[in-house]
Amino acid sequence: MQQSQLEKVKNGKGFIAALDQSGGSTPKALALYGVSEDAFSNEDEMFDLVHAMRTRIITSPAFDSDKILGAILFEQTMDREIEGMYTGDYLAEKKGIAPFLKVDKGLADESSGVQLMKPINDLDETLKRANERHIFGTKMRSVIKKANPEGIKAVVDQQFEIGKKIIAAGLMPIIEPEVDINSPEKEKCEALLKTEILSQLDNLGENEDVMLKLTIPKVTNLYKELIDHPKVVRVVALSGGYSTDVANEKLKANDGLIASFSRALSQDLNVKQTDEEFNAALEKAVESIYEASV
Known part of the structure; x- marks a missing residue:
């Protein structure tokens, strides 16, 4: 793991950009960008279009x-190039931004009020490739919908079990047990989640540090104890479906919590914008998310 990137991610001012829409969410991301489904006839063409979108974002002067x-990438993005360099190298060397990789394979069906991650059968191979591509860390997402103690414990146990394998491979894991913003039991879910995470953090070994990616809590500063925990490098927040303005307002209220927004970062970008318009829209989003994070 690169010490300079660790130092920046741990202590730097700013936020983590999430550019990791995968197969299932890509058509939605493209539609938001103004590219309708009739613009591509197969998956390869779809991924070409989304890589063009991500390239436009990453190469923009507003993305600095x-x-x-840091920036979270989809696996295909890691294996593709920007201006003749692998995306991770371009981010690190040209932009000074730490590259992260989404490693989960999506969500299993809901059970006990939660959605665990599907098995990651090729994890060792993926982590090996991530190291070859000079990736700094990883991200993996589960979802909590109900305040079911057994379900929430299962989510956190699974996240930390895989997180330890990621640490052993020399990468920084972002543990992401998302609480659904529409859950009627959101506050209860978050209290249970915090307890389970603290229990796992207290059992980590000497060189086992993690990052956390959490839904902005209903109770302001609920996660301050996690943010201050010696085993936590950084706690970042997902926008979870909130608009940029709402997500930013909620984020500002929580000390030490920084953004890792996806939709909120790109919601005002459009394929038909001139470069000048595109860069201005991206700069506005980056500026507002940065202000909310610091």
């Missing part, structure tokens, strides 16, 4: 290390 600490 003064305000962005």
